[in-house]
Amino acid sequence: MLIKxxxxxxxxxxxxxxxxxxxxxxxxxxxxxxxxYSLGSVLMVIFGLQVVTGMLLMVYYVPDPEKAFKSITFxxxxxxxxxxxxxxxxxxxxxxxxxxxxxxxxxxxxxSYKSPRELNWLTGFILFCLVQGISLTGYLAPWxxxxxxxxxxxxxxxxxxxxxxxxxxxxxxxxKLVGPPTLGRFFAIHVVVxxxxxxxxxxxxxxxxxxxxxxxPPEGTKECRNxxxxxxxxxxxxxxxxxxxxxxxxQDLTSICIYIAAFLAVVxxxxxxxxxxxxxVPANAFLTPAHIKPxxxxxxxxxxxxIFPSELLGLxxxxxxxTLLALLPFIDRSPERNPLKRPLFLTLAVGGIxxxxxxxxxxxxx
Amino acid sequence: xTYRHTTRYHLRAAFGALVxxxxxxxxxxxxxxxxHPETVCIECHSSLPDRLGAPVKxxxxxxxxxxxxxxxxxxxGDPNDADDAMNRSKGFLGAPKETEVPAFCGRCHPxxxxxxxxxxxxxxxxxxxxxxxxxxxxxxxxxxxxELINEKNCTRCHSFERARAIRDAMQQTESSIVGIDARIxxxxxxxxxxERLGKGxxxxxxxxxTLFHExxxxxxxxxxxxxxxxxxxxxxxxxxxxxxxARRKVAGGFAVAGMLLLALLCHLMKKSFD
Amino acid sequence: xxxESRRKFLGACLAGATAVAVAGAGYPVLxxxxxxxxxxxxxxxxxxxxxxxAGEAKFFEYQGTSAVLxxxxxxxxxALSAVCTHMGCIVQWEKDKQAxxxxxxxxxxxPDGAVTAGPPPKPLAKIPFSVAGGKITVG
Numbered sequence: 001m002l003i004k005x006x007x008x009x010x011x012x013x014x015x016x017x018x019x020x021x022x023x024x025x026x027x028x029x030x031x032x033x034x035x036x037y038s039l040g041s042v043l044m045v046i047f048g049l050q051v052v053t054g055m056l057l058m059v060y061y062v063p064d065p066e067k068a069f070k071s072i073t074f075x076x077x078x079x080x081x082x083x084x085x086x087x088x089x090x091x092x093x094x095x096x097x098x099x100x101x102x103x104x105x106x107x108x109x110x111x112s113y114k115s116p117r118e119l120n121w122l123t124g125f126i127l128f129c130l131v132q133g134i135s136l137t138g139y140l141a142p143w144x145x146x147x148x149x150x151x152x153x154x155x156x157x158x159x160x161x162x163x164x165x166x167x168x169x170x171x172x173x174x175x176k177l178v179g180p181p182t183l184g185r186f187f188a189i190h191v192v193v194x195x196x197x198x199x200x201x202x203x204x205x206x207x208x209x210x211x212x213x214x215x216x217p218p219e220g221t222k223e224c225r226n227x228x229x230x231x232x233x234x235x236x237x238x239x240x241x242x243x244x245x246x247x248x249x250x251q252d253l254t255s256i257c258i259y260i261a262a263f264l265a266v267v268x269x270x271x272x273x274x275x276x277x278x279x280x281v282p283a284n285a286f287l288t289p290a291h292i293k294p295x296x297x298x299x300x301x302x303x304x305x306x307i308f309p310s311e312l313l314g315l316x317x318x319x320x321x322x323t324l325l326a327l328l329p330f331i332d333r334s335p336e337r338n339p340l341k342r343p344l345f346l347t348l349a350v351g352g353i354x355x356x357x358x359x360x361x362x363x364x365x366x
Numbered sequence: 367x368t369y370r371h372t373t374r375y376h377l378r379a380a381f382g383a384l385v386x387x388x389x390x391x392x393x394x395x396x397x398x399x400x401x402h403p404e405t406v407c408i409e410c411h412s413s414l415p416d417r418l419g420a421p422v423k424x425x426x427x428x429x430x431x432x433x434x435x436x437x438x439x440x441x442x443g444d445p446n447d448a449d450d451a452m453n454r455s456k457g458f459l460g461a462p463k464e465t466e467v468p469a470f471c472g473r474c475h476p477x478x479x480x481x482x483x484x485x486x487x488x489x490x491x492x493x494x495x496x497x498x499x500x501x502x503x504x505x506x507x508x509x510x511x512x513e514l515i516n517e518k519n520c521t522r523c524h525s526f527e528r529a530r531a532i533r534d535a536m537q538q539t540e541s542s543i544v545g546i547d548a549r550i551x552x553x554x555x556x557x558x559x560x561e562r563l564g565k566g567x568x569x570x571x572x573x574x575x576t577l578f579h580e581x582x583x584x585x586x587x588x589x590x591x592x593x594x595x596x597x598x599x600x601x602x603x604x605x606x607x608x609x610x611x612a613r614r615k616v617a618g619g620f621a622v623a624g625m626l627l628l629a630l631l632c633h634l635m636k637k638s639f640d
Numbered sequence: 641x642x643x644e645s646r647r648k649f650l651g652a653c654l655a656g657a658t659a660v661a662v663a664g665a666g667y668p669v670l671x672x673x674x675x676x677x678x679x680x681x682x683x684x685x686x687x688x689x690x691x692x693x694a695g696e697a698k699f700f701e702y703q704g705t706s707a708v709l710x711x712x713x714x715x716x717x718x719a720l721s722a723v724c725t726h727m728g729c730i731v732q733w734e735k736d737k738q739a740x741x742x743x744x745x746x747x748x749x750x751p752d753g754a755v756t757a758g759p760p761p762k763p764l765a766k767i768p769f770s771v772a773g774g775k776i777t778v779g
Binding site: 621624625627628631632634635638639 | 650653654658664
C-alpha cells in the first residue's frame with residue numbers, strides 16, 4: 001500500500017518506527033489513569049485555537065486608538081464570519097482560564113506537585129501567571145470603555161508598591177494614564193512576547209513531564225506514596241500499564257471534543273455571558289462608567305483590594321498567597337498523595353478554594 | 367468493588383459539579399448612580415413650614431432632581447450664596463405669572479415651547495387655556511409620558527373625545543418606538559453596528575415628540591401615519607438581523623451536536639481498545 | 641474478531657465525522673480571508689471638462705484599478721487603462737513627448753495607447769466614455 005511505502009521511506013531516514021514505539025504505542029501510562037489527566041492536552045488545543053483565531057483577527061484589526069474599535073466593529077459586522085472568529089477568541093480566553101483552574105485543581109488533589117515533580121509545578125505556576133498576563137493585555141485591544149477602564153484599574157493596583165510603585169505604573173502604561181503608548185506595548189506583549197514565552201514554557205513543562213514520568217492516580221482510601229528518593233535520577237515507569245497511543249490518545253480526543261462542544265455552545269448561544277454593554281462603546285478617556293469591574297477571574301483580587309483599608313496590605317496579602325502557592329511543593333513535603341489521607345492539606349485547599357469563590361461572588365455583587 | 371464507590375466515580379462527579387458550578391455564575395450587569403450637592407435654596411426651604419416648604423418635597427421626586435436641576439435653574443438666583451439666593455439684581459426671578467410660564471420652562475425646553483405656542487392650547491394662553499404646569503405640575507415634574515393625556519387632566523376644560531383620538535393614534539407609535547429601541551439596544555450589546563439604526567430611530571423619535579403638543583386631531587393622525595411608516599422600515603431592518611441571528615443559532619446547534627457525536631465516537635473507539 | 645470489525649466501523653465513522661468537522665471549520669475561515677467584492681467602485685465616473693487641459697493626462701482609480709484620461713494637444717480625448725500590458729507597472733505620461741512611458745522596462749505607448757517601442761505585447765486597453773454638456777462620463 002502507498003501509505004506503508006511512505007512510512008517505510010520516512011522510517012529509513014528518521015527511524016520513525018522507533019520513535020512511534022518509544023513515544024506512542026510503547027509509552028505506558030498508569031493502568032488506573034483517569035480523565036483529569038487529559039486536561040493538559042485540552043489546554044494545548046485551547047492555546048492553539050487562540051493562536052489561530054488571534055492570527056486571523058490580526059488580518060483586519062488595527063492597533064491604533066483611533067481605528068481599533070472601528071476595526072473590531074468592522075470584523076463583527078462586515079467581514080464574513082468575522083463575528084465567529086472574534087467570539088471564538090474572546091470566549092476561548094475565558095475558557096483557557098477556567099480549564100486551567102480545573103487542571104490546577106486536579107494536580108492539587110492528586111498531589112502531583114510533590115517531589116520529584118516540583119519543577120513541573122513551578123513551570124505550571126509560571127504559565128498560570130503568564131496566562132493571566134496575556135488575558136489582561138488582550139483585554140485592552142478592542143479599545144472600548146470596558147477595555148480602557150478595566151486596564152486603568154488593573155494597572156493602578158501596582159501603585160501601592162512602596163518606592164517604585166508609581167514609576168512601575170507609568171512604565172506599564174507608557175505614560176501617566178492609559179493611552180496610545182499603552183495600546184502599543186500591550187499589543188506587542190499580547191501578540192508576540194507572551195505567546196512565544198508561553199509556547200517555550202509549555203515545551204519545558206511537557207519535557208519535564210515526560211522526563212519524570214506520569215504519576216499514578218491515588219485510589220479509593222488506599223495510601224498512595226511517591227517512591228522514596230534514591231539519591232539518583234529515576235524515571236517512573238508503569239509496566240503493564242495503558243499505551244498512550246491509541247488508548248489514552250483517544251481519551252485526550254474525547255475530552256477535547258467535549259470541550260469544543262461546550263465552547264461552541266457558549267459561542268453560539270451565550271456569548272453575551274462575557275460581554276457587558278460597555279464592551280461595545282468606544283473608549284472615552286474623560287468619562288468613567290459607573291461600575292467598572294474586571295473579568296470574573298480577577299474579581300477575587302479586586303474584592304481583596306477593596307476589603308483591606310491599605311492598598312499595600314491588600315496587595316501584599318495577594319503576593320503572599322501566590323508565593324505560598326508557588327512554593328507549595330517545598331512546603332508540603334510529605335510523600336502521601338491520596339487527598340483522603342491528607343486531612344490538613346484537604347482542609348486548607350478546600351477552604352482556600354471556597355474563600356476564592358466567596359471573594360469572587362462578593363466581588364461580582366459589590 | 368462497585369462502580370459507585372470508586373475514586374473514579376468521585377472524581378467524575380467532582381468534575382461534573384465544578385463545570386456546572388462554573389456555568390451557574392451569573393452575568394455581570396452595570397448599575398447607575400449619581401449624587402449632586404444640595405443648593406442653598408433646598409437647604410433653607412426644606413426646613414420651612416407649609417407653602418414655603420412643600421415644593422421641596424415635591425421636587426425631590428421629580429425628574430429635575432434626578433438630573434441635578436435645582437431651584438435656581440428655573441427661578442434664578444445664586445445657588446451657593448444664601449445672601450444672594452433671592453436677590454433680583456443677581457438674577458432671581460421669583461414665581462412666574464400664568465402667562466409667563468411657557469417662557470419660564472422654554473428657556474431649557476425651547477422646542478416644546480415653540481410647538482405649544484403654535485397649538486390651540488398656546489393660542490388660548492391667558493384666556494382660560496392651559497399652560498405647562500397645568501398638565502406637567504410645577505415642582506413634581508415627572509418624565510413626560512403619554513399618560514399625561516388622560517381623562518382627568520383633559521376634561522377640566524372640555525370633553526375627552528378629541529384627546530382620546532390623539533392619544534390612541536400616538537399610543538401605538540409610542541409602543542413601537544419603545545420596542546424598536548429595546549431591540550436596537552439588545553443588538554448593540556451583542557456587537558452589532560447599530561449606528562445607522564440608532565440615528566434613524568433618534569430622528570423619528572424627535573419628530574414624534576414634536577407631536578406631543580399638537581392638539582389638531584387630523585394633523586396628529588397624518589403625522590403619526592408617516593412616522594409609523596418610518597418605524598416599519600426600521601422594523602424590517604431589525605428583522606433581517608434577527609433572521610440572521612436565528613440562522614446562526616441553528617448552525618450552532620448542528621456544530622455542538624456534531625462535536626458531541628465526535629466525542630461519543632472517540633469514546634467508543636477508546637473502549638474498543640480497553 | 642468482533643473487536644476488529646467494530647474498530648474498523650468506528651474508525652470509518654470517526655474519519656467521516658472529522659472530515660465534516662474540518663470542512664465546517666475551514667469554510668468560515670476561507671470566507672473570512674477571501675477578498676471581498678462590492679467595494680470595487682462605481683461603474684461610472686464623472687469629470688468636468690475643465691478638469692483636464694490640452695496636452696495633459698489625468699490618472700484616477702476606476703473599478704479597482706488604475707486608469708488615465710488623456711486630452712491631446714489637438715483636443716482629442718481618450719480613456720485608457722494605465723496598467724502596462726508587459727508586467728503590470730503603471731505607465732507615466734511624458735508631457736514634453738506627448739506619449740506614455742513605462743518606467744519598469746521602457747515600454748513606449750502613443751497617446752491613444754498603441755505600442756511604439758519596447759517589450760509590451762499589446763496596446764493599453766481602451767475604456768468607453770462619453771462627453772455631454774461639459775461633463776466627461778467614464779464607463
